[in-house]
Amino acid sequence: MVKKASPPVFFYFLLPSLIMIGIFIIYPLIYTFCMSLFYWKGRTIVSFVGISNYLDVFGRNNIQEALVHNFLWIMIHVPLCTILGLFLALLLRNIRGSSIIKTVIFLAMVIPPVIGGILIRFIFDVDVGVVNAVLGAIGLVKPRTWTNLPDTALFSLIFGSVWLWTGFSMTIYAAGLEAIPKEFYEAAKIDGASDTKIIWHITLPLLKPATITVVVMNILYALKIFDIVYVATMGGPGSASTVLALEMYIEAFYNIPPNFGAAAVIAILIGLLTLVFTIFMRRMVK
Amino acid sequence: MGKEEKKINRRDYLKYTGAGIGGLIVGGALGYLLKPKEVVEKTITAPGVTATTTVEKTIEKTIEKTVAITATPTKPPVELTVFSLWGATEEERFLKTLEAFTAETGIKVKHVKQPEEMRMLVPMEFAAGRSTADVIMTPWIAWVKDLAKEGHLIEVTDLLKKDELIPIYVKLGTVDGKCYAAPFKAWAKPGFWYRISFFKEHGLTIPTTWDEFIKLLDTLKGIPGIEAPIASGDTDGWPLTDVTEAFLIYRGGPELQEKLIAGEVTFTDPQVKAIMKELADLLAKGYFSEPADWTSQIDKLWMGKYGIYFMGNWMTIMPQVKDVKDLGFFPFPGTKGAVGGGDWAIIPKYSQHLEEAKMLVKFLAGPKAQEIQVRYGGFLPTNLKVPEEAFTPADKKVVDFLATVKVVPDLDDAVGGSFLREFRSQLKLLWVKPDALESVLEILTKAHLESTKKA
Numbered sequence: 225m226v227k228k229a230s231p232p233v234f235f236y237f238l239l240p241s242l243i244m245i246g247i248f249i250i251y252p253l254i255y256t257f258c259m260s261l262f263y264w265k266g267r268t269i270v271s272f273v274g275i276s277n278y279l280d281v282f283g284r285n286n287i288q289e290a291l292v293h294n295f296l297w298i299m300i301h302v303p304l305c306t307i308l309g310l311f312l313a314l315l316l317r318n319i320r321g322s323s324i325i326k327t328v329i330f331l332a333m334v335i336p337p338v339i340g341g342i343l344i345r346f347i348f349d350v351d352v353g354v355v356n357a358v359l360g361a362i363g364l365v366k367p368r369t370w371t372n373l374p375d376t377a378l379f380s381l382i383f384g385s386v387w388l389w390t391g392f393s394m395t396i397y398a399a400g401l402e403a404i405p406k407e408f409y410e411a412a413k414i415d416g417a418s419d420t421k422i423i424w425h426i427t428l429p430l431l432k433p434a435t436i437t438v439v440v441m442n443i444l445y446a447l448k449i450f451d452i453v454y455v456a457t458m459g460g461p462g463s464a465s466t467v468l469a470l471e472m473y474i475e476a477f478y479n480i481p482p483n484f485g486a487a488a489v490i491a492i493l494i495g496l497l498t499l500v501f502t503i504f505m506r507r508m509v510k
Numbered sequence: 511m512g513k514e515e516k517k518i519n520r521r522d523y524l525k526y527t528g529a530g531i532g533g534l535i536v537g538g539a540l541g542y543l544l545k546p547k548e549v550v551e552k553t554i555t556a557p558g559v560t561a562t563t564t565v566e567k568t569i570e571k572t573i574e575k576t577v578a579i580t581a582t583p584t585k586p587p588v589e590l591t592v593f594s595l596w597g598a599t600e601e602e603r604f605l606k607t608l609e610a611f612t613a614e615t616g617i618k619v620k621h622v623k624q625p626e627e628m629r630m631l632v633p634m635e636f637a638a639g640r641s642t643a644d645v646i647m648t649p650w651i652a653w654v655k656d657l658a659k660e661g662h663l664i665e666v667t668d669l670l671k672k673d674e675l676i677p678i679y680v681k682l683g684t685v686d687g688k689c690y691a692a693p694f695k696a697w698a699k700p701g702f703w704y705r706i707s708f709f710k711e712h713g714l715t716i717p718t719t720w721d722e723f724i725k726l727l728d729t730l731k732g733i734p735g736i737e738a739p740i741a742s743g744d745t746d747g748w749p750l751t752d753v754t755e756a757f758l759i760y761r762g763g764p765e766l767q768e769k770l771i772a773g774e775v776t777f778t779d780p781q782v783k784a785i786m787k788e789l790a791d792l793l794a795k796g797y798f799s800e801p802a803d804w805t806s807q808i809d810k811l812w813m814g815k816y817g818i819y820f821m822g823n824w825m826t827i828m829p830q831v832k833d834v835k836d837l838g839f840f841p842f843p844g845t846k847g848a849v850g851g852g853d854w855a856i857i858p859k860y861s862q863h864l865e866e867a868k869m870l871v872k873f874l875a876g877p878k879a880q881e882i883q884v885r886y887g888g889f890l891p892t893n894l895k896v897p898e899e900a901f902t903p904a905d906k907k908v909v910d911f912l913a914t915v916k917v918v919p920d921l922d923d924a925v926g927g928s929f930l931r932e933f934r935s936q937l938k939l940l941w942v943k944p945d946a947l948e949s950v951l952e953i954l955t956k957a958h959l960e961s962t963k964k965a
Contacts, residue, residue: 233521236528240535267637267660285953350800372744372800373942458746462939462950477630480653480926 253495260488265481277485286463287490290471293378294497297446297467300379304386306438309393310431314423316394317401326398330391337388341455344384345371371457374464381452381465388452389445393438400434401427440505447498468494588866589618593632594647594853597623599827603886604647607879614873617866629653632858636662641858644867645874647694649853651682651919652926657856658690664857664864666692669872678917679892683854691854692875693892695883698850698917699752700908701841702740702818703825705811709838714817716840723843727797730817739797741816742941743804747934748922750801753820754789754937755849755921756842761785764847764916771924773962777954786951793944801941805830826904827888834887834904841911850917852892927961929954 263273281287312329316322335343347353348370356367370380404427412422428435450469453459459466459474468490476487596604601623608619622643624631629650635641636657648654657663667689672680675693683691709715712733717723730739743749759767762781769775775782792798799807799816808830811819819825826834841848855871857864873879877895884891887902890909901909922933936950 233525233528236525236532239532267633350802351806369800369802372802372938374939374946458935460747460935460938461942462936462946462953464939474931477627478931479928480629480650480930481656482630483928 256488256491256495259484260492262485264484267482267484273485277489281486281489281493286466287468287471289463290459290466290468291493293465293467294447294449296378297382297385297449298443300382301385301389301446302439302442304383305389305393305442306435308386308390309395309438310397310435312390312394313397313401314427317398326391326394330395332388333391333395335388337451338455340384340388341452344381344452345456347384348380371465372461374461377457377461377465381456384456385449385452389442392441396434396438397431400431404430436505436508440502443501443505444498447494447501587618588863589620590644590863590866590870591642592619592621592645592647592870593624593628593643594621595624595626595628595649596647599829600824603883603889606886607874607882610879610882611870611873615866615869617869619870633657633662636660636858636860639860641860643858644861644863645870646856646858647853648691648856649697649851650923651691651852651854652924654683654691654854654856655685658685658688662858662860663690664859664861664868665690666855666857666868666871669868670875674877674893674895675875676892676894679852679854682852682919691856692871693852694855694874694880695853696850696890696892697822697824697852698848698890698908698912699756699820699822699920700848700911701756701839701845702820703811703837703839704818705814706836706838708814708817716838717843719843726817731796733817735814736817737810737815738799739817740799741807741811741819742799742801743807743819743821744801744938745804747801747938749804749821750937750941751920751922751933752822752849754786756820756845757789758782758785758921759847759849759918760842760845761788764918767847767849767918767921770921770958771919771962773925773959776958776962777951783951786947790940790944790947793941798941801938823890823905823908824888826902826908827886834902837904839907841915845915847916847918848912849920850912851920851923925958925961927957929957929961932957 260277261272261274263270263277312326316325319325332340348355350356350367350369353367353369355370359365360367368376370376408426408430409422412426417425448469449467450473453465453467453470454473457465459470472487472490472494475483475490592608594601594604601621605621608621612618628646628648632641632643632646654663665688666683670680670689670692676696679693679696680689683689683693712729714726714729715722717726727739730736740753742753755767758770762785766775766781770782777783777786802810804821805828807816807819808821808825808828810816812830812832825831825839826837831837855874857867857871861867875893877891877893880889880891880893881896881900883889884896884900884905885902887905890905890912898906922930925933932953936954939946940950
C-alpha cells in the first residue's frame with residue numbers, strides 16, 4: 225500500500241513560493257490595511273484614526289457613485305461581452321477565412337488599455353467619431369461628444385470596453401466549441417433535433433466551463449477598471465463616469481497633498497469585492 | 511518487504527534534502543542581513559588632493575568608498591538632469607537656454623520631459639532618499655511648498671537677486687522666510703484670443719463694455735459656419751477653470767479670487783453664487799461650445815468655427831496659430847485682475863551635483879536665460895532686467911495689459927487638495943448641463959472647505 229507523502233515534505237517544496245506570496249501579496253495587504261487606519265498628511269502619518277477613514281470614504285458621494293458605476297459596468301459589460309463573444313464564436317465556426325476574422329476581432333484585445341481609452345474618446349467625438357458618423361447618417365440624433373455628457377459618458381465607456389473585450393470572449397468560446405465532441409451533434413442530428421435545440425441542449429451546457437471563465441474574467445476586469453476611464457474622461461463630467469480604481473488613484477496620486485488613508489480604504493474595498501465575487505463564482509462552479 | 515523499505519528510504523531522503531535546502535536559503539538570507547559591519551575611517555592624501563575615505567568591512571570583503579573630495583585635478587565631467595513638463599516647441603526653446611548655460615559654464619545639461627504624473631513620481635523618489643533630477647522645473651507652487659516643508663529641497667535664497675525679480679514670484683516660492691523655488695517663467699491668462707482678419711471680415715469690434723461683449727457674442731452666433739461664439743477647451747478641465755476664474759475676477763474683483771484662495775469665502779457665498787449663476791446663464795444661452803481637446807479648438811478658431819477663445823499667453827506660440835500677427839486678444843471689458851502663474855526651478859537635496867545645480871538655477875533666474883526665451887515669444891520673464899526690445903509684439907501687448915491689472919494666482923493650483931480635481935471636473939459638468947449649478951456649487955463648496963482647511 226502506497227503511503228501519501230507527509231505534509232512537511234510538501235511544505236519544504238512550497239516554501240519558496242510561500243515566501244514570494246508573503247512578500248508580494250500578504251505583506252502589501254496587511255500594510256495597506258494598516259495605512260487605512262491612519263490619517264496622512266502628504267506622505268507623513270499624522271495620527272491613528274481607526275475606522276474614521278472608512279466612515280469618511282463610504283460617506284462620500286463620489287465613492288458611492290463610483291461603486292454604483294462599477295456595478296453598472298458588471299451588469300452591462302459582462303452580459304454583452306458574453307453574448308457577443310458566444311454569438312461570434314458560433315457564427316464563425318467552420319467558416320472559410322474565419323481565423324482571419326477572429327484575429328481582427330481579437331486585435332482589440334491586444335491594444336493597451338490606455339490606447340483603447342484614447343480610441344474610445346475619438347470614437348465618440350463629435351467631429352471625427354465613427355459613432356456620430358453612423359448616427360448622423362441615419363439622422364437618428366444630433367452629433368455630440370458622448371463622453372462629455374453626464375448621461376452618456378459612462379455608457380460610452382462601457383460600450384467601448386465591450387468592443388475591446390469581445391475578442392477575448394469569442395476566443396474562449398471558440399476554444400470551448402472545438403472541445404465539444406462532434407459525435408454529440410451527429411447523434412442529435414440523427415435524432416432529428418433542430419439547430420436551436422442542439423445549441424440549447426448540447427452546445428450551451430457543454431460550454432459552461434468557458435462561460436464561467438468569461439464571466440469571472442469580465443467581472444474582475446469590471447471591478448478593477450481604471451485605464452480607459454482615466455484616459456477617456458477622468459471620471460467626468462462631474463463624477464458621471466468615475467470608478468473605484470480611479471478614485472483610489474486620485475486620492476493617492478492626483479490630489480495635492482495626497483490622502484493615502486482614503487486611497488488605502490478604497491483599495492481594501494476593491495479587494496473585498498473581488499474576493500466576494502471570486503468565492504461566489506467558485507461555489508457556482510462546484 | 512524489500513520494496514517497502516526502498517520507498518521509506520526515498521521519502522526520508524527527500525525530506526532531509528528539502529529541509530537542508532530550505533535551511534540553507536533561510537540561514538543564508540538571515541546571515542547576510544544580520545552580519546556585523548566594521549567601519550574604519552582612513553585618510554588618504556595625495557599631491558593636490560585631500561580626501562576622507564570611509565572603509566566598510568564586511569565579513570566577506572572590504573569596500574573602499576570616497577565620500578568627500580575637496581579639490582581634484584581630474585574631476586569627471588558633470589551632466590545635470592533637468593525635469594520639466596515641457597515638450598514640443600516649449601522644450602526646443604528651453605533647450606536653447608540650457609545650451610547657453612553649457613556654453614558659459616561647460617556643464618552639460620540633459621532635459622527629460624515628464625508627464626503630469628511627475629508630481630507623484632518625484633516624491634516617491636524623494637521618499638527613497640534619491641533623485642534622478644538635479645533641477646526640476648514646475649508650475650505647482652503648492653506642491654513645491656509641501657516638498658520644502660518635508661525637507662526635500664535646497665534653499666535657493668542666496669542664488670536670487672531679489673531686486674531683479676518680480677516680488678510675488680519670489681514670495682510664492684518662500685516657506686518660513688526661506689526661498690526654495692527660483693522663478694523662471696511667468697504666464698498669464700489675459701483674455702479672449704481672436705483672429706484679427708476674421709473680425710475685420712465680419713466688421714466686428716473689440717468690446718469695451720459688458721453690453722458690447724454680449725452683443726459681440728450674439729453677432730458671432732449669427733455668422734454662418736460659427737458653431738459657437740466662444741470655444742471651450744478640454745483635457746482634464748483646466749481651460750474651463752481659466753475662463754471661470756477670469757469671470758469671477760471680472761465680476762468680483764481680484765480680491766474675490768484672493769479670498770477664495772485663502773478660504774475666506776466659498777462657493778455658497780452670495781456674491782460667488784450670483785457670479786456662477788450668471789456664468790451658467792451664459793452657458794445655457796449657448797455662447798460657449800462643448801468642451802473639446804484644447805489644442806484642436808485652436809484649429810477650429812483658425813478655421814472660423816469659433817469667434818473667440820479664452821486662453822493663456824502661450825497661445826502665441828501654439829503651432830495651430832498660423833500667423834501670430836493675425837492674433838489679437840482682449841480681456842473681459844474693464845476687468846481689474848488677471849490670473850497669472852509661473853514655472854519655478856527647484857533643487858532636490860538628493861542631487862548628486864548640488865553646486866552645479868545651484869549654478870544652473872542661478873542662471874535660469876537671471877536675465878540672460880530669460881531673454882533667450884522671451885525672444886522666441888510666448889514667454890513672460892520673471893526677471894525685470896530683460897530688455898523691452900526682446901519682447902515680441904504679441905507678448906508686449908500681454909505685458910502692457912498685465913501692468914494695468916492686479917495679477918492673482920490660479921485658484922485650483924493655489925488651493926490644491928481635492929478641490930483641484932473637483933473644480934475641473936464639476937465645471938466640465940456645468941458646461942454641458944448648466945441647470946446642474948446647485949449640485950455643482952454644493953460639491954465645490956465641500957471640496958473647497960476641505961482643501962482650504964488643510965492648507
